[in-house]
Amino acid sequence: MTALEMITRVRGVRGAMLVSADDGLVVAEQLMEGIKGTAVAALAASLAGRLRRAMEAAGIGASVFWHLQSEKGALLVVPGGGGLLVVAVAEPEVNIGLVRLELLRAAETAL
Amino acid sequence: MAEDIRALSAQLAQDPQSLVFLRLGEALRRKGQLDGAVRVAVNGLERHPHLADAHDLYARVLTDKHDYERAFDEWDMAVRIAPNHTGALKGLAFLYFKVGDLAQAEAHLELARKVEPDDPTIDQAIAMMRGGESPPAPTASTGASPTVASRTVGSLDESRVFAGLEGADEGLLLIDGAGRVLGGALRDGSGSDVTDRVAAYLAGVSQEAARTAKLLGLGAWNGLSAEGQHGNVHLAHPTPEALLLVVRERSVPLGRLAILAQRATAMAKRWLERET
Numbered sequence: 406m407t408a409l410e411m412i413t414r415v416r417g418v419r420g421a422m423l424v425s426a427d428d429g430l431v432v433a434e435q436l437m438e439g440i441k442g443t444a445v446a447a448l449a450a451s452l453a454g455r456l457r458r459a460m461e462a463a464g465i466g467a468s469v470f471w472h473l474q475s476e477k478g479a480l481l482v483v484p485g486g487g488g489l490l491v492v493a494v495a496e497p498e499v500n501i502g503l504v505r506l507e508l509l510r511a512a513e514t515a516l
Numbered sequence: 517m518a519e520d521i522r523a524l525s526a527q528l529a530q531d532p533q534s535l536v537f538l539r540l541g542e543a544l545r546r547k548g549q550l551d552g553a554v555r556v557a558v559n560g561l562e563r564h565p566h567l568a569d570a571h572d573l574y575a576r577v578l579t580d581k582h583d584y585e586r587a588f589d590e591w592d593m594a595v596r597i598a599p600n601h602t603g604a605l606k607g608l609a610f611l612y613f614k615v616g617d618l619a620q621a622e623a624h625l626e627l628a629r630k631v632e633p634d635d636p637t638i639d640q641a642i643a644m645m646r647g648g649e650s651p652p653a654p655t656a657s658t659g660a661s662p663t664v665a666s667r668t669v670g671s672l673d674e675s676r677v678f679a680g681l682e683g684a685d686e687g688l689l690l691i692d693g694a695g696r697v698l699g700g701a702l703r704d705g706s707g708s709d710v711t712d713r714v715a716a717y718l719a720g721v722s723q724e725a726a727r728t729a730k731l732l733g734l735g736a737w738n739g740l741s742a743e744g745q746h747g748n749v750h751l752a753h754p755t756p757e758a759l760l761l762v763v764r765e766r767s768v769p770l771g772r773l774a775i776l777a778q779r780a781t782a783m784a785k786r787w788l789e790r791e792t
Contacts, residue, residue, distance in 0.1 A: 465744030466744045
């Protein structure tokens, strides 16, 4: 089973991707129908860059995991090594803790 | 000049982290090679996002390209990072004059004069403006160096927003949509005040989060939690325009941080309703 498959088997996860943090391009993806991978990748990379700058300015250092909560779902991201982001798109009722663990595991094994 | 540009380009290629990009960008700008100047300024900003001089350089290039809106944003960012940056203050005065806001233009020049009372170009600009002439478009600032924001942490009015809440003057921050501080304050691990710097960057985070959630069909965003290497943060928006940041050390789990953020959000909302 691949790292992305490990993430998407969590109930409520609609898709997972590996994204290049520098240019927001998709490296690998496993998405449910209807999710635009290229848009997710570009937006996640852009937000990750801004968040990183704000966190560094606050003296907190680089982010290990972040999670955008919205009315109809969530975007969960683990910045991994090699300039890649491990990204998941999930339903609102997903178990965030479990997805976080799978993202961190994927970052360790896949990157 | 071409010789200068070649030499400066070589220096920058040898050490991409160096600040020589400031001189190279300015040299290109003066030579009218604006696209090259933009590339140099943007690359410099990516490496030195907290450097007021880098934002000032980019703003000058944008002004030459008549992109006044983005130039304003860059100078605005420069004075958030370094409130005494006279180059940025003069730049903002120039742009305020351009849109006919003479009061703001003069106010910014007066601020610049307080910082550099011996700079004759500021008096000259004020005199020109009062005579109905546009103050000169700003050139490279002299002696402007990156300075850390020097605002007073936790003034009385600001601390009232979160009065009684844990960490009101060191780990809670309320800003408006433009990144201006409304209340609270932040300190980094060494105890330095980083309020203005963080506020400046957070304005962008808020807009990006809203755009991301909307474009992914996730509806309105209602919070963003992040674990950092040395601490955890939670972002919320008490009103559509305002943004709240809660920062705690890593031992405070994200779930607890979200609860604390809810309390702070409720207080901020009440405070904003009273103030408006």
